[in-house]
Every structure is written in C-alpha cells, then in structure tokens.
Amino acid sequence: MTGQLTGVRRAGGIRVGPVGLAWRPRVVIATIAALVLALILFVAGITIGSSALSVVDVIRALGGGGTGVQRLIVTELRLPRALTGAFVGLALGVAGALTQTFTRNPLATPDVIGVTAGASTGAVAAIVLGGGTYSVSAALLGGGIPLAATAGALIASAVVYGLGWRGGVESYRLILVGIGVASVLTALTSYLLVRAQIAQASQASVWLVGSLSGSSWPSVWPLLIVAVLGVALSLVTSTALGVSQLGDETAIAVGLHLQRHRLIVIALAVVLTAAAVAAAGPVGFVAFVVPQIALRTAGTSRPPLLLSGLMGTCLVLVADLAGRTIFPTEVPVGLLTTVVGAPYLIWLLVRHRKELSS
Amino acid sequence: MTTIEHTTAVRAAPALEARGVTLGYDGRVVIDSLDLSIETGTITTLVGANGCGKSTLLKSLGRILKPTSGSIHLEGVPIASLSTKKVARQLAMLPQSPSAPPGISVRDLVLRGRNPHQTWARSWSPEDAAVVDAALEATGLMDVADRDVASLSGGQRQRVWIALVVAQQAGILLLDEPTTFLDLSHQLDVLRLVRQIKRDTNATVVMVLHDLSLAARYSDRIVVLHEGSIVADGAPAEVLTPEILHRAFSLRARVIPDPITGTPLIVPEAD
Numbered sequence: 089m090t091g092q093l094t095g096v097r098r099a100g101g102i103r104v105g106p107v108g109l110a111w112r113p114r115v116v117i118a119t120i121a122a123l124v125l126a127l128i129l130f131v132a133g134i135t136i137g138s139s140a141l142s143v144v145d146v147i148r149a150l151g152g153g154g155t156g157v158q159r160l161i162v163t164e165l166r167l168p169r170a171l172t173g174a175f176v177g178l179a180l181g182v183a184g185a186l187t188q189t190f191t192r193n194p195l196a197t198p199d200v201i202g203v204t205a206g207a208s209t210g211a212v213a214a215i216v217l218g219g220g221t222y223s224v225s226a227a228l229l230g231g232g233i234p235l236a237a238t239a240g241a242l243i244a245s246a247v248v249y250g251l252g253w254r255g256g257v258e259s260y261r262l263i264l265v266g267i268g269v270a271s272v273l274t275a276l277t278s279y280l281l282v283r284a285q286i287a288q289a290s291q292a293s294v295w296l297v298g299s300l301s302g303s304s305w306p307s308v309w310p311l312l313i314v315a316v317l318g319v320a321l322s323l324v325t326s327t328a329l330g331v332s333q334l335g336d337e338t339a340i341a342v343g344l345h346l347q348r349h350r351l352i353v354i355a356l357a358v359v360l361t362a363a364a365v366a367a368a369g370p371v372g373f374v375a376f377v378v379p380q381i382a383l384r385t386a387g388t389s390r391p392p393l394l395l396s397g398l399m400g401t402c403l404v405l406v407a408d409l410a411g412r413t414i415f416p417t418e419v420p421v422g423l424l425t426t427v428v429g430a431p432y433l434i435w436l437l438v439r440h441r442k443e444l445s446s
Numbered sequence: 447m448t449t450i451e452h453t454t455a456v457r458a459a460p461a462l463e464a465r466g467v468t469l470g471y472d473g474r475v476v477i478d479s480l481d482l483s484i485e486t487g488t489i490t491t492l493v494g495a496n497g498c499g500k501s502t503l504l505k506s507l508g509r510i511l512k513p514t515s516g517s518i519h520l521e522g523v524p525i526a527s528l529s530t531k532k533v534a535r536q537l538a539m540l541p542q543s544p545s546a547p548p549g550i551s552v553r554d555l556v557l558r559g560r561n562p563h564q565t566w567a568r569s570w571s572p573e574d575a576a577v578v579d580a581a582l583e584a585t586g587l588m589d590v591a592d593r594d595v596a597s598l599s600g601g602q603r604q605r606v607w608i609a610l611v612v613a614q615q616a617g618i619l620l621l622d623e624p625t626t627f628l629d630l631s632h633q634l635d636v637l638r639l640v641r642q643i644k645r646d647t648n649a650t651v652v653m654v655l656h657d658l659s660l661a662a663r664y665s666d667r668i669v670v671l672h673e674g675s676i677v678a679d680g681a682p683a684e685v686l687t688p689e690i691l692h693r694a695f696s697l698r699a700r701v702i703p704d705p706i707t708g709t710p711l712i713v714p715e716a717d
Contacts, residue, residue: 101570108568110557192547327569331561333550337510337541342614343534343562389550 115386115395122398126174129405133170134162136413164304172303173404173421175315176364176371177378181400182319183360184375185382185391189329190353191259197376198361200266201354202244205273207365210240212277212292216284233295234307234366241362244273249354256347257354258336298371298422300408307367314363322356322393329353333390371422373429374400380432403428459522461486461618461650462507462537467516469502476502477674479516486617489644489651491661494671495695500654501542501622503671507652508539508620520618534562538616540607542623542654546595552606553591556581559613581613585639601632608639619643621653625660633657637664662686662709670694686710 101110135141139161141149148154149162183198191200198204214236248269252262277296281289331344332353340346361375378400379391385399386392407424462484469477476499484490484507492500505511507518509525518525520536538559546555559581560574582588585605590598595606604624611619621640625633641664643649655661661668662682670678670685672694678685691697697714704711 101572101575103568103571106565106567108564108570108574110554110570324566327561327564327566330569331558333547334555334558335541335545337505337539338544338610340510340530341508341534341539341541342559342610343531345530383549387549389547389554 112386112388115388115392118382118385119392119395119398122395122402126398126401126405129402129409130170130174133173133405133409134166136409137161137166168305168308169300169303169408170405171308172311172367173300173408174401175308175311176300176368177374177400177402177404178319178397179311179315179360179364179400180371180374180404181378181382181396181398182322182393183357183364184400185379185393185396186322186325186329186353186357186360187375188379189390190332190350191263192333192335193259193263194380195376196259196263198357199270199375200263201358202248202266202269202273203241203358203361204365204370205270205277206244207237207241207362208296208370209244209273209277209280211237211295211365211369212280212284213240215292215295216280216288234310237366237369238362240273241358241365244269245354245358249351257350259350262354294420295369297420298369298425299420300368300404301418301420303368311363311367314359318356318360318363319393319397321352322360325349325353325356326393329393330390369422371404372426373433374403374425377425377429377432378403459519460484461521462652463519463522464503464507464513465517465519467503467506467513467518469499469506469511469513471502475514475674477506480675482669482676484618484650484652486650487644487648488666489641489653489664490667490669491665492652492654492669492671493656493658493661493694498671498694499674500671504539504620504622504652504654505541508537509533510539510541531562534614534616536616537618537620538611538614539620540611540622540624543626544607546603546606548596550595551592552587552595552598552609553578553582555595555606556587556609556613559610562614562616577615578609578613581609584612584643585609600627601629601635604628604632604636605639608636612643617647618650618652621651623654623656625655625657633660640664658686658691658712659704659710662711663704663707682709686712 101108131143134146135143141158141161145154145158146162149158152159187196187198187201188194211233214233218232248262248266249257251269252265254261281292284292328344328349331342332339332346332349334342336346364371379396382396382399383391386395403425404421407428408421411419411421411424460483464480464482466479466481467477468475468479480503482503492503494500502511506513509518509530512526520528520533525533556578557570557574560577563574582591585608587602587605587609590602595603598606608624624636624640628636637660640651640653644651665682667680668682668685669676670690677694678690686701688699688701691699691712699712699714701710701712703709
C-alpha cells in the first residue's frame with residue numbers, strides 16, 4: 089500500500105491512496121456512538137412490546153425457530169417496523185443535512201422544496217379519491233399510497249425547481265417558491281380532507297401525522313434500497329457541500345460547478361425524503377432538528393451527513409418505542425418527533441436572536 | 447497540439463483577455479463590447495465611480511458572470527470551454543464581502559481553497575496541509591489558525607480570505623475591493639501582501655480599488671472605467687490626471703507626486 093498515515097494532530101488528516109480526509113476526532117467518535125445507539129434501539133424495538141421477547145427469542149425466530157406467534161411478531165411485525173423506522177430516520181436526517189447546507193439556512197428542511205407537501209397531497213388524494221374504506225385501501229397500502237406519495241413529492245419539487253429557475257436556481261428564491269407551492273398544496277390537502285368521508289378522513293389524518301404502524305415488507309424494500317443508495321451518493325457530494333458553504337461566488341471561484349451541484353443535492357434530498365414519506369408519512373421535524381443537533385454535537389461548520397442520518401435513526405426509533413410502550417394507546421411516531429422538535433425549534437430561534445443581538 | 451504551437455500560444459497569449467464583452471443583469475447592459483488584455487506578472491487595478499461596471503467586469507473575467515456577447519480568454523483559451531475546476535487551478539477570485547460559514551475555523555476555511563486540487567474522495571492531503579500552512583504563514587495568521595473566523599477582527603478576516611486565494615495556488619488573482627472596511631494601516635497590509643505575492647510567484651493580479659492614491663502606489667497599470675467603457679488605461683502617472691478624474695468621477699482634484707513614492711497623489715480641490 090502506498091498510502092500514508094500522518095499525525096493525529098489537530099491540523100492533520102488521513103491520506104490513504106485516492107482517499108484523504110481531514111481528521112476530526114469529534115465527528116468520528118460521535119458517529120460511532122450514534123451507530124451503536126441506533127443498533128441498541130433497533131434491537132430494543134424488536135424485543136420490547138406488548139409481548140416481550142428476549143434477544144435469544146428474536147434470533148431463534150429469525151432463524152425459523154421459536155413458536156409460530158413469535159415468528160409472526162418478529163418477521164412480519166417488528167422487524168419491518170424497526171427497519172422502516174431506522175431507514176426513515178436515516179433518509180430524513182441526511183436529506184435535512186443536505187438542504188440545510190446547500191441553502192445555508194438552518195430552517196430550510198426538505199419541506200421547503202415542496203417534497204413533503206407534495207407527498208401529503210398525493211397520499212391524501214389516493215386515500216380520498218381512491219375511495220373505499222380502510223379495509224379496501226389497506227390492500228393499496230403496499231403500493232397505492234406510497235406510489236401516490238412518491239409521485240406527489242417528485243412532481244411538487246420539480247414544480248418548485250422549475251418555477252425557481254431563472255438561468256439557474258438560487259437557494260433564496262427556491263425557498264420562497266417552495267413556501268408558496270407548499271401553501272397551495274396544503275390548501276389542496278385540506279380541501280380533500282373536508283370533502284372526504286369520515287373513515288377516509290381519519291385514515292388520511294393518521295397518515296398525515298406519520299406512523300410506522302402500517303410498516304410491512306413491500307414498503308420496506310423500496311425505502312431500504314433508496315435510502316442506502318441515496319445516502320451513499322450524498323456522501324460523494326460531501327466535499328462539494330463544504331465548498332458551497334462559501335457562498336455562490338467563492339464556490340464558483342474555487343472550481344465548484346454550482347448549478348450541477350445544486351441539482352444533484354436537491355435531487356438527492358427529494359428522493360430520500362420521498363422514500364421516507366412514502367413509507368411512513370411525513371414524520372415531522374426529523375429532517376429539521378436532527379442535522380442541527382448533529383452540527384452542535386460534532387462542532388463542525390455544517391451538519392456531518394452520516395452523523396445526521398444515524399441521529400435521525402435514533403430519534404425515530406426512540407420516538408416509536410416510546411409511542412407504543414409509554415402510553416396506554418399507541419401514539420404515532422410523527423407526533424412524538426414533533427413534540428420533541430417544536431420546542432427545539434423555538435429554542436433555536438430564541439438563541440439565534442440572542443446571538444444576533446449580542 | 448504540437449509542442450511548438452503550444453509554447454507559442456503560451457508566450458503570445460495574455461494571461462486574461464476580454465474580447466468584445468457585453469455584460470449586464472436581467473437585460474440591463476452595464477458594459478457594452480469592451481476589450482481588455484491583462485499581461486502576465488502585472489498588477490492591474492480597475493477604478494471608476496460607483497456603478498461604472500468595474501465589479502461587473504471583474505466578475506466576468508472570473509467567469510462568475512457570463513457575457514451576453516463576446517468572450518473571455520484565459521491564456522488564449524475561451525474560458526467558457528474549460529471546466530470550472532481547471533479554471534480554478536489557474537485563476538483565483540476574491541469576491542466583494544464574502545461570508546464565512548458560521549463556526550468554521552481559519553484553517554478549515556483556507557483548506558477550502560484547495561478544492562481545485564482535490565477530488566470528491568480526497569478533501570485533504572499532506573500537500574494540502576503544507577500549502578495551507580504556507581498560506582497562513584504568508585498572511586500572518588498562524589497564531590489564529592484554529593480560531594473561529596467569526597471571532598476575528600475585520601482586518602484578520604480579510605487576510606483569511608486572501609489566504610484562501612493564496613492556497614488555491616493560481617497564477618491569476620482577481621480581487622474585488624480587497625481593502626473594503628479596513629482602516630488605512632490594514633489597507634496597506636493587504637496591498638503589501640498582494641505585491642509580495644506578485645513578486646514571489648510572478649502572479650498576475652487584477653483588482654478593484656476605491657482609493658486612487660493607494661491604487662497608484664501598488665499598481666503597474668490602472669484602467670479607468672466610466673459608464674461601462676474604458677476612458678483611460680496605462681501607468682498610474684499617465685492615467686490619473688485632473689482631466690480624467692473629472693471625466694470619470696466628476697471630481698475636481700489636483701494631482702501631485704506622492705512625497706514618498708513619486709506616484710500620483712490625488713488631492714480634492716477645496717469647496
């Protein structure tokens with residue numbers, strides 16, 4: 089190997105062959121810690137529940153042993169649910185880090201480019217206009233609603249990108265157009281809800297909060313594939329993201345193909361968010377809060393992508409675990425992430441104002 | 447391309463050249479078919495009244511702003527035909543009042559200047575670290591290398607951006623008002639640094655300055671712009687005359703030799 093390992097001093101880095109990274113011990117330690125925590129929460133999510141299973145039971149059930157009920161609980165209920173939670177959190181965490189970094193705005197979640205609003209309109213339209221009661225559209229859950237949500241997300245963000253285009257896109261204009269388009273879509277969703285039958289409306293409201301209770305294998309696979317690919321490609325954009333933080337003119341000056349970079353980052357954020365929302369509904373505040381926590385944990389100038397993703401996994405898994413164990417009736421995961429996220433948003437805004445005035 | 451053709455091209459071509467460029471924003475023309483040629487190893491300063499188009503011209507030279515017609519040539523090659531990363535290895539640009547991301551350290555910010563020499567997988571190498579150290583040394587920032595950029599004074603912050611440009615190791619430097627918001631002694635620091643870089647590396651510098659007397663001291667050539675066209679171009683002593691100052695700035699001023707350097711010193715007339 090021709091690579092060399094240089095010092096672990098503060099200014100140093102690691103260079104092995106074609107790969108070289110500045111050495112940031114705090115980021116590495118935080119990422120490993122988040123990964124360990126995510127794995128613990130994942131195992132806890134499978135073992136803890138209305139019928140408690142031991143780790144041994146779970147392994148036995150996965151291997152095809154144990155009782156039929158245990159196998160059913162593990163392979164058909166808890167494993168898909170835990171996987172959905174883990175990858176929804178991962179995708180939303182990374183998507184949030186992408187949008188917050190490229191817009192240079194901590195308030196810019198994937199929601200601002202219309203993804204979530206588009207997905208919601210798509211899903212609610214499928215539920216309401218698709219007709220039928222819960223039992224009828226339950227069959228559609230594997231394909232119908234996720235597909236409609238994905239289509240809605242992609243169309244809405246394409247519209248935002250198109251309307252924001254003026255010989256290129258600027259993040260500021262993109263945010264304003266995104267807010268406008270999202271408002272129209274939210275109005276449309278409300279209209280659909282008002283028109284809907286009671287049963288459909290209540291089903292739609294559950295979906296709109298974001299829940300893992302409907303997780304099943306057919307919805308896990310697309311999420312898993314898109315999340316893994318999307319996160320891997322996002323890591324490829326990491327160096328360019330750091331450069332884009334310098335502002336448009338300096339970024340171009342140091343050789344960033346700004347418009348191409350922006351299109352790639354937006355596309356990745358949209359696809360990751362769409363996959364997450366299609367699988368679990370718009371789980372609130374994960375994409376917004378998690379990158380900001382990751383940023384402060386790592387002490388870097390932008391949210392580290394992988395750390396944001398893993399912290400997203402932790403937040404969603406812990407919210408799901410709490411939602412179905414602490415309360416007498418199950419509380420949807422999106423409600424809990426929002427309950428955690430909203431006070432954090434207020435705290436961030438208050439602190440931001442203090443920083444500005446000091 | 448054969449070797450002979452290649453060497454002639456390099457020798458003959460100016461470092462940077464604007465050929466009949468028309469520039470503007472949203473259909474409003476700021477500069478109309480302007481020609482400008484910049485020789486290698488010189489310091490050229492663009493001066494002119496606010497809104498005369500000097501920053502616009504600098505932006506187009508740095509391929510930040512695309513001309514609506516005409517073209518920019520980098521060492522004889524149309525800049526639009528080169529990849530932006532390749533251009534960045536030859537040409538560095540410091541925009542007017544750049545902003546640093548919050549929470550970034552001086553060293554990390556300067557390391558971003560290495561981007562044209564990096565790949566997506568390699569955002570650090572021992573060579574990058576050595577070049578960054580040299581840039582910090584040259585700009586006198588070694589003591590604050592690990593501090594947050596936001597905690598620095600205005601003068602230090604401006605030097606951080608210049609260090610970023612230095613770390614880029616490009617032969618051509620475009621600096622848009624590198625002395626804005628600085629007190630006189632810090633303005634001098636920056637200009638001395640620019641001249642030092644030029645002498646050490648035979649760099650080509652094009653900058654925009656407002657202080658005419660300082661421009662005269664530190665430039666080999668001054669280009670005076672007025673309403674989007676060049677009204678004077680040459681050595682500071684030829685260009686900075688009362689007539690031209692009146693035409694370009696509507697300023698009535700006397701021009702006397704600087705007692706220290708002999709370069710033109712602009713003294714506005716009494717009211």
